[in-house]
Every structure is written in C-alpha cells, then in structure tokens.
Amino acid sequence: MNPYKPKVRAPDPHLVSFTSGVLERFEVATVCEASGCPNRAECYARKTATFMILGTFCTRACRFCNVATGRGVPPDPAEPGRIARAVEAMGLSYVVITSVDRDDLPDYGSGHFAATVEAIRRRTPQVRIELLTPDFRGDERALRRVVDAAPDKLAHNEETVRRLSPLVRPQSDYDRTLGVLEYYAQRFDGTVKSSLMAGLGEREEELIETMRDLYGAGVRELTIGQYLQPTPHHHPVVRYYPPDVFERLREEALRIGFRAVASGALVRSSYYAEEL
Incomplete structure (x- = not known):
C-alpha cells in the first residue's frame, strides 16, 4: 500500500442523504455526487456545491476523466431554473457551475452557462457564483458570453503539463487553454483560476513551468491535487505525491x-473555492 495515497473520513450520511434528496427532487446533477468526491460532505456543510449542467455525456474522452463519452441531448431550457431552486433549497452561499464538453452545440453550451447564472441571481442574488468552463474550442463569441454573464469568478483547468497534455487530453490543447484563460483575464473584472493534477507522470519542474505559464496568462488562483485513477481503463497513477511536495509546490x-x-x-x- 502506498503511504501517500489519500484517505478521508466517511461523509456524514444524513447530510449526503438530504442533499441527494434535493438533487433528485429538482433533477439536477452535481460533480460532487457524480464523482463520489471525498470532500463533498465537507463542502455541503460549508454551504457550497458544484453543479454540472448540459447533461452527463461528454463529447471528449480525456484519459483521466470518468464522465461517459457520447453525443449529448439538446440542452434543457428548464435546467437553469431547477438549479436555482436547488441552490435555494440547499441554502448554499457559494456555487460552482461546470459542464461536460459540448462540442456538438453551435455555442458549445456557453448560452446555458449564462442562463444558469441569470436564474440563480434572480432567485438568490446573495449567492456567489463561480463558472468552471470548458474551452469552447476557443470560440470568442462563446467566451464573451460567459464573461458578459458576470459571475464572481471564472475558471478553466489546464489539468496537466505541456508534455502530457496530448496524451491525457487528446481533444484539448495546452496552448488553447492558456488562450482561454488569457481571454478571461483581459476581459473579466473578477478573478481567474485554474487547476493542475499531480501524479500523471510529470516532473516537478514541469509543474512549476506550467504554473509560470498560467500566471503569465493572467491566472491568479491555483489549485493542485493528486490524480486518482477512476478505473483500471484510465491513465494510471504514476506517483503519489507526499505532503511535503504539495507544500513545496504551494x-x-x-x-x-x-x-x-x-x-x-x-x-x-x-475545493474551498469560496475561501480562495
């Protein structure tokens, strides 16, 4: 057994049960539940959650991700309203809205992001909203749409280092991600954020180089976490990083x-998006 493989306490069953009931009632999905995130009960207790919009099928097939690949159904125009009601019912103070990649849609799903922000603001204007977006294939009209929605924070994840990006994100692009983040940083009044996974086979100096690239693109908040292999069919964990390395990277x-x-x-x- 690897001594650095992360372990967590079992989530509070009552809190998870209540949250699952709300999500089922309003027919909405959270990344927290779909991925079995180890931090979900902790986040629920802090009144924050991450909702996933635009269905459960992704048009891409990243080798680190357990979301099913396929052609999604047409966006449900009632979904933004249902999410807004779920946010209210759960008493949330901070929400993150993310989605699968929808390269099959003319606007790549950007209009649905904007509609969800509007619905939440209309029902619970005090709630802070972070959008964790796909790259929208770098389409400027789509990027402008989410900027104009005026969330409190915009995020897009680089995920890994330049050398490994073609392997683990074959339908994405390292430089396109930097371009999206730079577009956000130049046109958005709020904070721009990104995230990296460790343990895919990168070297520490490559992570530092990627951090410099992200900072140069205008990113000012960063999260770094251990990659965990979802199934034996996904990219393997090459290394479990010890706590001192994560601290050194921080x-x-x-x-x-x-x-x-x-x-x-x-x-x-x-993780702790509201406190960052």
Whole structure:
C-alpha cells in the first residue's frame, strides 16, 4: 500500500442523504455526487456545491476523466431554473457551475452557462457564483458570453503539463487553454483560476513551468491535487505525491505571484473555492 495515497473520513450520511434528496427532487446533477468526491460532505456543510449542467455525456474522452463519452441531448431550457431552486433549497452561499464538453452545440453550451447564472441571481442574488468552463474550442463569441454573464469568478483547468497534455487530453490543447484563460483575464473584472493534477507522470519542474505559464496568462488562483485513477481503463497513477511536495509546490506558486493557492492530495478544482 502506498503511504501517500489519500484517505478521508466517511461523509456524514444524513447530510449526503438530504442533499441527494434535493438533487433528485429538482433533477439536477452535481460533480460532487457524480464523482463520489471525498470532500463533498465537507463542502455541503460549508454551504457550497458544484453543479454540472448540459447533461452527463461528454463529447471528449480525456484519459483521466470518468464522465461517459457520447453525443449529448439538446440542452434543457428548464435546467437553469431547477438549479436555482436547488441552490435555494440547499441554502448554499457559494456555487460552482461546470459542464461536460459540448462540442456538438453551435455555442458549445456557453448560452446555458449564462442562463444558469441569470436564474440563480434572480432567485438568490446573495449567492456567489463561480463558472468552471470548458474551452469552447476557443470560440470568442462563446467566451464573451460567459464573461458578459458576470459571475464572481471564472475558471478553466489546464489539468496537466505541456508534455502530457496530448496524451491525457487528446481533444484539448495546452496552448488553447492558456488562450482561454488569457481571454478571461483581459476581459473579466473578477478573478481567474485554474487547476493542475499531480501524479500523471510529470516532473516537478514541469509543474512549476506550467504554473509560470498560467500566471503569465493572467491566472491568479491555483489549485493542485493528486490524480486518482477512476478505473483500471484510465491513465494510471504514476506517483503519489507526499505532503511535503504539495507544500513545496504551494510555496513555489506563491513565489511566482499567485494570490491564493490550495495544494494537497485531496484538493480538487472547486475545493474551498469560496475561501480562495
């Protein structure tokens, strides 16, 4: 057994049961439940959650991700309203909205992001909203649409280092991700954030190089977490990073200039998003 493989306490069954009931009632999905995130009960207790819109089928097939690949159904125009009601019922104070990739849609799903922000703001204007978006194939009209929605924070994940990106994200592109983040940083009044996974086979110096690339693109908040293999068919875990390496990476990111950094085995892109 690897001594650095992360372990967590079992989630509070009552809190998870209540949340699952709300999600089922409003027919909405969270990444927290879909991925069995180890931090979900902790996040629910802090009144935050990450919702996944635009269906459960992704048009891409990243080798680290357990979301099913396929052609999605047409966007449900009632979904933004259902999410807004779920946010209210759960008493949330901070929400992250993300989605599968929808390369099959003319606007890549950007209009659905904007509609979801509007629905939440209309029902619970005090709730803070972070959008964790796909790259929308770098389409400027789509990127402008989510910027104009005026969330409190915009995020898009680089996920891994340049050398490994073609292997683990074959339908995405390292430089396109940097371009999306730079577009957000230049046109969005709020904070821009990104995330990296460790343990895919990268070297530490490659992670630091990627951090510098992200900072140069305008990213000011960063999360770094341990990659965990979803199934035996996914990219293997090459290394489990010990806590001191995550701390070293955090300190290096702060030296580079990032304003806020969360780095640790169980850190995920939305972990403590409201406090970052």
